[in-house]
Amino acid sequence: MESQKLRNRNGQINIVLQKNDVAVEETSDGTYSDNNPFSHIDSDFSSFIGMTNLKKTIKEVYATIVMNEKRRQMDLSSNRQVLHMLFKGNPGTGKTTVARKLAKMYFDMNLLSKGHFIEAERADLVGEYIGQTAQKTRSIIQKAMGGILFVDEAYSLARGGEKDFGKEAIDTLVKHMEDNHNDFVLILAGYPYEMDRFLTLNPGLKSRFPFILDFQDYDLDQLVKIAKQMVHEREYEFTTEAEFKLRNHLRQKKKDTHRNFSNARYVRNVIEHSIRLHAVRLLGKENFTVDDLIKLTGKDLSLDEA
Ligand SMILES: Nc1ncnc2c1ncn2[C@@H]1O[C@H](COP(=O)(O)OP(=O)(O)OP(=O)(O)O)[C@@H](O)[C@H]1O
Numbered sequence: 151m152e153s154q155k156l157r158n159r160n161g162q163i164n165i166v167l168q169k170n171d172v173a174v175e176e177t178s179d180g181t182y183s184d185n186n187p188f189s190h191i192d193s194d195f196s197s198f199i200g201m202t203n204l205k206k207t208i209k210e211v212y213a214t215i216v217m218n219e220k221r222r223q224m225d226l227s228s229n230r231q232v233l234h235m236l237f238k239g240n241p242g243t244g245k246t247t248v249a250r251k252l253a254k255m256y257f258d259m260n261l262l263s264k265g266h267f268i269e270a271e272r273a274d275l276v277g278e279y280i281g282q283t284a285q286k287t288r289s290i291i292q293k294a295m296g297g298i299l300f301v302d303e304a305y306s307l308a309r310g311g312e313k314d315f316g317k318e319a320i321d322t323l324v325k326h327m328e329d330n331h332n333d334f335v336l337i338l339a340g341y342p343y344e345m346d347r348f349l350t351l352n353p354g355l356k357s358r359f360p361f362i363l364d365f366q367d368y369d370l371d372q373l374v375k376i377a378k379q380m381v382h383e384r385e386y387e388f389t390t391e392a393e394f395k396l397r398n399h400l401r402q403k404k405k406d407t408h409r410n411f412s413n414a415r416y417v418r419n420v421i422e423h424s425i426r427l428h429a430v431r432l433l434g435k436e437n438f439t440v441d442d443l444i445k446l447t448g449k450d451l452s453l454d455e456a
Contacts, residue, residue, distance in 0.1 A: 187213075187216075188209050188212065190255075190258070191209055192205075194251055194254070194255055195208070195251065197379070198244060198248070199368070199375045199376045199379065200366070200368060200372045201244065201248075201365075201366075204248065204365070207361065208252070211231065211233070212255075212259070215231050215259065215261065232331050232358075232360050233256065233261065233331070233335045233361070234327050234331065234335060234337070234358060234361070235336075235338075235359055235362070235363060236338050236345065236349075236361070236362045237337055237339035237340075237365060238339075238340065238342040238345045238346070238363070238364050238365065239339075239341070239342065239366070239367075240341055240342065240367050240411070240412075240413060241341070241410070241412035242412035242414045242415030242416060242417075242418075243365035243368070243413050243414070244414060245302075245365055246269065246300065246339070248363075248365075249267065249298060249300045249337050249339070252335075252337075253265050253266060253267040253297055253298040256298070256335065257297075262296055262297055262298070262334075263296040263333050264296030264297045266297035267297055267298050267300065268290065268294040268297060268299050269300045270290050270299060270301050270302075271301070271302055271303060271306070272303070272319075274286065275287045275290060275301070275307065275319040276307065276314075276318075277315055278315070280315075282315070283316075283318040283319050283322070284318055286319075288322060291323070291330070291334065294334060295330065295333060296334070297334075297335070298335045298336075298337060299334070299337070300337045300339060301336070301337070301338050301339065302339050302340065303340045303341075303344075304339060304340050304348060305340050305344045305345060305348035307320050308351055308352060320352065324355070324358065327358060338359070342364070367411070368413050368414060370397065370400060370404065373404075373413070373417055374400065376414050376417050377400075377417045377421060380421050381421055384421070384425065385444065386425065386444055386445070387444050387445055388445075388446050389445050389446065389448065391447065391448040392445075392446050392447050392448045392451055395448045395451055396420070396453070399420075399451070399453040420451065420453065423452060424446050424452065425450075427449075427450045428446055428450040
């Protein structure tokens with residue numbers, strides 16, 4: 151353990167640097183060398199394939215928060231980090247799943263008092279008559295206090311332009327995100343093109359969100375990795391033939407559906423459907439082994455219908 155003297159506004163004080171304060175070096179794969187102060191983040195996010203930049207941003211947020219707290223303890227100026235975020239990404243790129251994880255992480259870090267997660271869409275926030283929208287939005291915010299409010303397809307709030315009640319929902323959210331930023335995190339999420347348009351039409355909104363996270367489409371290797379992880383979690387395995395068939399199918403599907411391809415959600419649907427087909431196939435057999443129960447074969451992948 152090392153100690154170091156730092157001067158604050160009131161004079162000189164001794165800061166004892168704990169083991170965790172030792173500078174760490176990032177390795178090429180985005181993880182950290184010895185004395186990794188981010189081990190809990192690495193472990194919380196270990197099940198997410200890819201997302202290298204995103205994991206890096208989350209570590210930056212964490213480091214900033216810890217240092218702000220240390221600065222506050224030393225009577226140095228420190229700002230409480232505003233944590234509201236914008237998530238941009240195509241379908242199935244993990245926006246909702248990451249937001250849920252962040253709620254837990256912020257709770258563990260003492261940044262949120264409850265760490266729960268409330269998901270809302272336009273119908274939960276926007277009313278049908280004057281006065282109802284502000285009331286509905288406030289009531290959702292109230293429910294989300296101490297946790298994260300995640301508004302999916304946020305641009306649908308601006309759908310009807312200036313005269314639409316959605317505008318009132320946006321104004322109410324903005325007011326509360328400024329007033330309550332100490333124990334409330336707002337995440338607005340949606341598809342990249344629509345989110346960018348939404349932000350252009352609502353200037354002033356972007357600057358209130360210190361973090362904008364881009365969720366990239368998964369490449370073919372990542373999709374296959376996600377698929378293997380999903381079957382492994384369910385205690386199944388692909389045969390070599392099944393994996394080969396799946397890889398070819400995903401390559402084609404990605405090409406054909408382009409921006410509408412629903413990434414990891416599509417993979418999950420394929421797997422869940424395959425498990426059902428596997429069950430039906432085995433039901434028709436007289437005897438089967440443990441291996442039969444585990445192995446998903448090419449026959450079980452009904453890829454066109456996934
Ligand atoms: N990087 C990843 N690694 C493993 N599984 C993932 C990853 N990203 C997403 N998934 C899985 O894919 C599924 C869909 O993810 P999620 O619902 O979070 O996507 P989304 O971006 O919110 O989609 P949408 O915008 O369409 O609502 C979930 O089962 C999630 O666990």
